[in-house]
Amino acid sequence: MIWATLWRGGAGRDGCQGCAHFLTDPPAVEAALPGLAILSSADASVRGGDGLCLAHGRLTNGQRRCAAFAA
């Protein structure tokens, strides 16, 4: 099961993109995570498509849509 999820890319089209709670704007992410811009950056490749889930208070790769999704 996990290998199928891993291979098809998380939850595919049912991810967090477009959710009102999913914060991905780099300046907003840097403001939410103090110190991030000292030795890294929210514009860096390593951040991938991560964002901050404001509904659950987590940093997440946004690959799994949850019941709190709000367009």
Add this chain to the structure above:
Amino acid sequence: MTQPAPARASAFYRKEDWWAVGIGLVLVVASYLLFANGASLRWLAVLPPRWTSFSQVVADLGANWPRYGAQFAFWAVAFGGALAVLGHAFRAFLPSFAVVYVAAYAIFVLGQWDRAVSYNLEPPLVALVLGLVLANTLTLPSWLHAGLRGELYVKTGIVLLGATLPLSLILLAGPVAIAQASIVSVVTFTVIFWVAVKLGLDRRFAAVLGVGGAVCGVSAAIAVAGAVGARKEQTPVAIAAVVLWAIAMIFVLPFAALALHLPTGIAGAWIGTSEFADAAGLAAAQAYGGFAGKVGGSAEQALQAFTLMKVVGRDVWIGVWAVVLAVVATTRWSEGPGSGAPDVREIWRRFPKFVIGFLLASAFVSLVTGHGSLADYNRVEVPKLVAPLKDLRSWAFIFCFFSIGLTTRFRDLAATGRRPMLAFTAGVVVNVVLGFVLSVHVFGSYWQHLGQ
């Protein structure tokens, strides 16, 4: 079936890594084209002269101010343009970057003083200390923050560093660097994770702390925090632990290596193994390179060994760490809503793309200079083709080190708490000792003769 629209933040031109690759490679290719046509990029790559009397600095500025002006304009347009596409305001960047440039010039002038080495006034350390003092004693105006983009500057500098590193050296040294870095990374992560869990910290938090100490500092911490779905308040704590130790190690590692009279190649490998972030490690390695003459080896060996160890040995694996830990988090640790899902494509998505620029720059310069003798290379190609790129790299690094100092406001960092700091510190101790043993005793002769 409809496919999801690509995330705006995931588009390649929305990542600073690709802009660093672009800026660096444009300079490398421009340097070659000018060289091939009997000219040189030297005019743009102006540096303050070595001086014994300050009147020499004044005379240089009087004669070369158009070159400094052109160089400032180039950097401002290149970095400001990249940041504008990334969503930052160019008009806010420009005045702030002007301050950074003038400060970098002053730091270079101090570093070019003929007695600077006697007082350990290495430009990277001066830039960092000056920035730290200003940031933590004064209230800096908010407009100054727009130009403090240390990560963009350091990535551009690393791409330019590739132009001074033969591809054959990377290919030969890469496996050794990867072997040494892998041993230290796995051991350090295990120690931090184990201690953190034993102290009662959440496993996701322990993983974020672990990669922060074992792989590539703050960048690794945010990558894995997103991959495993760490809680929002945990990431700033890991960032604070990394920043505090990384800043301390910028000063501790070079002076410890100096006290032990380590050759520059060995010290560079040790710093590459035991520092936590690229920019912090480059500051330490470049500062140690300035001790060449007091210790064996050349200044370039410190930077080369550091870069091979840190960039090739550690940074490129961040995507793999993120995916593996995401799988472990999903299958073994309790899941909460909003914790994401593993995705194998993140190995590429999170790959630090500036490493590609570093390798391309190395391959390009190796290709265009590989047809002649070593004597010709040192006599003709180094001064006209490679040296200007090296000097522009030094500017980019000083922008970065000064930016790090000015953005490190200790009062703004999250309180780390005793248990996270204890777990991280356990990893630091193991990392530094193991890194020393491997760099000095196991692979010492290799690093000492790097590139010779």
